[in-house]
Amino acid sequence: MEGVAVIGAGGHAGVVIDTLLEAGFSVGGVFDDDVSRHGTEVLGYKVLGPPEALRAYGLRKAIVAIGDNHLRYAMVQRFPDLEWQTVIHPDARVHPNARIGVGTIVMVRTIIRPNAVIGAHAIINTAAIVGHECVVEDFVHVAGSTHLGGECHIGTGAFLGLGVVMVPGVHVGVWSVVGAGAAVTGDVPAQVLAVGVPARVKKSLLGDLP
Ligand SMILES: CC(C)(COP(=O)(O)OP(=O)(O)OC[C@H]1O[C@@H](n2cnc3c(N)ncnc32)[C@H](O)[C@@H]1OP(=O)(O)O)[C@@H](O)C(=O)NCCC(=O)NCCS
Structure with a gap:
């Protein structure tokens, strides 16, 4: 199954990843703007780079794993062409x-x-x-x-x-x-x-x- 990109690597991301897995999805990778998080892991999934990098990994489906509503809104506006996963x-x-x-x-x-x-x-x-x-x-x-x-x-x-x-x-x-x-x-x-x-x-x- 095609993996879902998780955008955001903070505390909420762990809950989103857990929910994705329980719902039967696979996680394609985690992406975050914060460079200090790159190379770290969330629930065993590596933070691969900024959100722009997800296409380089062949990912098309994504979910924004940011609890703050303003930041989640801004992230969605940045990627009008992504397929958002429910x-x-x-x-x-x-x-x-x-x-x-x-x-x-x-x-x-x-x-x-x-x-x-x-x-x-x-x-x-x-x-x-x-x-x-x-x-x-x-x-x-x-x-x-x-x-x-x-x-x-x-x-x-x-x-x-x-x-x-x-x-x-x-x-x-x-x-x-x-x-x-x-x-x-x-x-x-x-x-x-x-x-x-x-x-x-x-x-x-x-x-x-x-
Ligand atoms: C409301 C909240 C967001 C704080 O917002 P804030 O803008 O930082 O507000 P402040 O902490 O400066 O508090 C402003 C005033 O509201 C009061 N206040 C803040 N949260 C309150 C609450 N939940 N219930 C009652 N009073 C509250 C503060 O005591 C303060 O009162 P004062 O001006 O008389 O001293 C926060 O307290 C809160 O309730 N967050 C919810 C967090 C949560 O549920 N997260 C879920 C994550 S999944």
Whole structure:
């Protein structure tokens, strides 16, 4: 089977490689801009060079293994011609009616309910639950153990920290960050940091756009 190139060699890359292997893919190599990582290994896979080098290894399929949404977005813009691999862990429960976009990774023990729509290059991390009819846009990262009630909407590039709980039907705006452990009981506007129980806007993130 043709290997999948893993772009990014930080901590998140190990989790992505583990998920790729568990899902039956082979890893074609790991690539990273950080020269100090070249020649090192992630889970036994050598970091072969910068992402531009992956074609020299005959690789066409790739996934961006960078947890930071802004950096993942920038990396995807850099390679408009790559074929992005979608990865779903075999122990995830994804309803057949749910849709998952290209380059998105769905980690172990996640549950994705009927008619949920997940965009491209998103991360649905370990044991997260995405309720029925939720819309999770491109480049979102839903961290581990976060629970979205039904019909929630998460805007492009938003980050939901570990263990966030969202009541049904609420919206989080584009490129916003919801701190770990928050309970989202009302809409969160675009480009803000919201924290706490119930979640309250702590500061603006305007200017942080990629
Ligand atoms: C929100 C977060 C991203 C920090 O963002 P930041 O811009 O660096 O914010 P700061 O650390 O400067 O904190 C700003 C304020 O929010 C508070 N705050 C930060 N995170 C908070 C949280 N999760 N819950 C409640 N309050 C929080 C801080 O105490 C601080 O309050 P103060 O201004 O009254 O002192 C971080 O705390 C967080 O929750 N990260 C989630 C990490 C995670 O889940 N990763 C998953 C990886 S898979």
